[in-house]
Amino acid sequence: NKFMQEIEQLNLDEKLSLSKHLIKNVQLQKYLDIINNNKDKLLKICSHYGAYNIHLIKSEQIDFLVTLEENRSLLDLGGLLMELRALLNYDLNLISEGGLKPEDKEKLLKEAILL
Numbered sequence: 001n002k003f004m005q006e007i008e009q010l011n012l013d014e015k016l017s018l019s020k021h022l023i024k025n026v027q028l029q030k031y032l033d034i035i036n037n038n039k040d041k042l043l044k045i046c047s048h049y050g051a052y053n054i055h056l057i058k059s060e061q062i063d064f065l066v067t068l069e070e071n072r073s074l075l076d077l078g079g080l081l082m083e084l085r086a087l088l089n090y091d092l093n094l095i096s097e098g099g100l101k102p103e104d105k106e107k108l109l110k111e112a113i114l115l
Contacts, residue, residue, distance in 0.1 A: 032062070034089070063094070063095055
């Protein structure tokens with residue numbers, strides 16, 4: 001197999017780096033499965049805190065980009081963050097769309113998945 005031959009040619013540091021990358025991808029997939037299995041609960045929690053337009057951003061970890069209703073505060077964002085972390089058992093990040101520069105928002109939305 002050509003892939004295995006290429007791996008055999010890597011030095012030890014390259015093999016360790018590849019191994020860490022593959023492990024991280026497996027862990028991310030595990031959390032993506034958890035998110036998918038808990039999507040209804042997740043969206044209900046988001047709605048409770050006035051968050052909508054929920055996007056999943058998969059980079060080196062899992063982040064959510066949300067839009068908050070106008071009458072909501074940082075307390076709502078913090079409560080949402082704590083509940084999502086508890087539901088998913090994952091130290092995710094929560095990004096409020098309102099706090100982003102337009103160019104940053106555009107860049108994030110290109111990689112995001114709408115839930």
